Amino acid sequence: MASPPRLGASPGGRLDLTPGRRGEARLLDAAGHLILRWPPQGGAPQAAVAYPADPLAAGAALVEASDDAAAGQEKAALARAVKTRRAALERRAEAVRGDLGRLGSVARLQKTGQLLLAQGARVPRGAAKALLDDWETGGKIEVALDPARPAKAQAEAFFAKARRYQRGEAVMRARLAETERALSAIAALEADVAAAEARPESLDPLAQRARSLGVSRAELAGEPGTSGARALGAGRPAPRRPFHAYRSASGAAILVGRGAEDNDALTTKHARPHDLWLHAKGVTGSHVVVPLAKGASCPADVLVDAATLAAHFSDARGEAVCEVSYVQRRYVRKPRGAAPGAVVYDREKVIAVRIEDGRLSRLLATKEEG
Structure with a gap:
């Protein structure tokens, strides 16, 4: 046979x-x-x-073809990761420009404080708003008030907000300049990636540049849950998180709520009872959570980093010193019918944190998109 x-x-x-x-x-x-x-x-x-x-020659050809395909996928993942980072930097620059735009309201805030100080005696106690005479234009200015506080006492709040905006200008302009430099570098990298050959010797230096510009290793590798993996169809896009994640100098995660309703979700659904919860004292701001192992205490440097973020993402932004409340999450509760983001808490401790520009810039640069 x-x-x-x-x-x-x-x-x-x-x-x-x-x-x-x-x-x-x-x-x-x-x-x-x-x-x-x-x-x-x-x-x-x-x-x-x-x-x-010749099976050896055919096998070598298959290996070469496989390597070429893998390099092509690596280049595509790198391009997606760099594009994602550029989009994040563009959003950051737009947010800082928005903050700088608020500086135009300094004169209005100061003027409102002066008018309240001069005319507050005519405002009925418990009023939710006041109609003040504008001496410059001869018209009227309507001002929203806290019914629980006398109108004159609220004048200082307008002066304080104006001072915060003015003091925060230098920090905001420095952050905008830093972000624009990073945008310029990431745009150059994006062009280089597009022009690069799909070969390891070409892509490895570009991946190293990407990491130096804030692109994570997970995004470069296309791991599950990253933008690269989603673009490759590795699963449905991850749901929107109600918080942004930052990293302390020691690498500890610090979670910052993205808005009032997001604050509720972060505190009531994501934070665990033994996690540390922080909030700028006496002003509106983001909820901040430091995830901790059960029974662990928060290291001092992580506490200061978290308190710095709590101050920055609040109406105290721009103040040189800010008091920040912190408690275990188990002592925070949301009253029935309370407004989004409104909570009450017991066993409060307070840290007075001095805002250091270098520390704040370092923390903001660690923001993880997601």
Whole structure:
């Protein structure tokens, strides 16, 4: 009985063996072309397509093709990660420009404080708003008030907010300049990635540059839950998180609520009873959570970093010193019917944190998009 012939590999890297009804078989390539029948008809295998008979050469070609495909995927993942980082920096720059835009309200805040100070005696106690005479224009200015406090006492709040905006200007302008420099560098990198060959020797230095500009290793590798993995169709996009994550100098995670309703979600759904919860004292601001192991205490440097973020993401932004309340999450509760973000808490401790520009810039640069 004759033995089957030796075959070279298909250039497509795939062969399909189709059994027949009476012991015969057909061998097809990836495109469905007939390579041969077995047993042979007419005494010899019937080959429709000729392939190299050297299996080592064919295997080397397949390995090279596989390497090329992997490098192409690596380049695509790198391009996506860099694009994601550029978009994040653009959002950050826009947010800082918005903060700087509020500086235009300094004069209005100071003027409102002066008018309240001069005319507060005419405002009825418990009023939710006041209609003040504008001496400059001869018209009226309507001012929203806290009914629980005398109008004159609230004048200082307008002066304090104006001072915060003024003191925060230098920090905001420095952060905007830093963000714009990073944007310029990431745009140059994006162009270099697009022009690079899909070869490890070309991509490795670009990946190193990407990491130095804040692109995470997980995004570069296309791990599950990263933008790269989503773009590759590795699963549905991750749900929107109600917080932004930052990192302390020691690498500890610090979670900052993104808005009033997000604060509620962070505190009531994500934070665990033994986590540390922080909030700028006496002003509106984000809830901040430091995840901790059960029974662990928060290191002093992480506490200062978290308190710095709590102060920055509050109406105390721009103050040189800010008092920040902190308690275990177990002592924070949300009253029924309370407004979004409004909570009450017991066993409060307070830290007076001095805002250091270097510390704040370092923390803001660690923001993890998600």
